Amino acid sequence: MWNQYEAALQGSHKTNNVSEGRHNRFALLFGKHHPDLYSLLREFQKEQADTEVSIAEISLGKSVKAAPKRKWITIQKRLQGIVANYEHYRRNQDILTYLR
Known part of the structure; x- marks a missing residue:
């Protein structure tokens, strides 16, 4: 993967x-x-x-x-937010909670 x-x-x-x-x-x-x-x-x-x-x-x-559709901008921002939180969960050794 x-x-x-x-x-x-x-x-x-x-x-x-x-x-x-x-x-x-x-x-x-x-x-x-x-x-x-x-x-x-x-x-x-x-x-x-x-x-x-x-x-x-x-x-x-x-x-x-062409400008990207609002839907894709929203999805991209949400994805970036989720991924940005990874380090917090990794430092706290709580990866399983992050993956849920």
């Missing part, structure tokens, strides 16, 4: 594979995990066109990233 303690404290990404989001996006676009070659090329061309539009918008000063 891989440890997410530091990532939770720092508010970092929770996945270990940055390309996972892109992979899921393409799977959603195709509706299947193994598209044929022509469908793949067509989607790559669309993606390239979208990227060029994004580059042009960024060069004109448009914001790059």
Whole structure:
């Protein structure tokens, strides 16, 4: 099992594979995990066109990233609070209470 303690404290990404989001996006676009070659090329061309539009918008000063939803901000703050309390429970040798 891989440890997410530091990532939770720092508010970092929770996945270990940055390309996972892109992979899921393409799977959603195709509706299947193994598209044929022509469908793949067509989607790559669309993606390239979208990227060029994004580059042009960024060069004109448009914001790059959408603001995170309030739900995820709340969850992240709660998680950071829980993880921040770990040291207190560890010092008091009360890890089982922390884990509950």
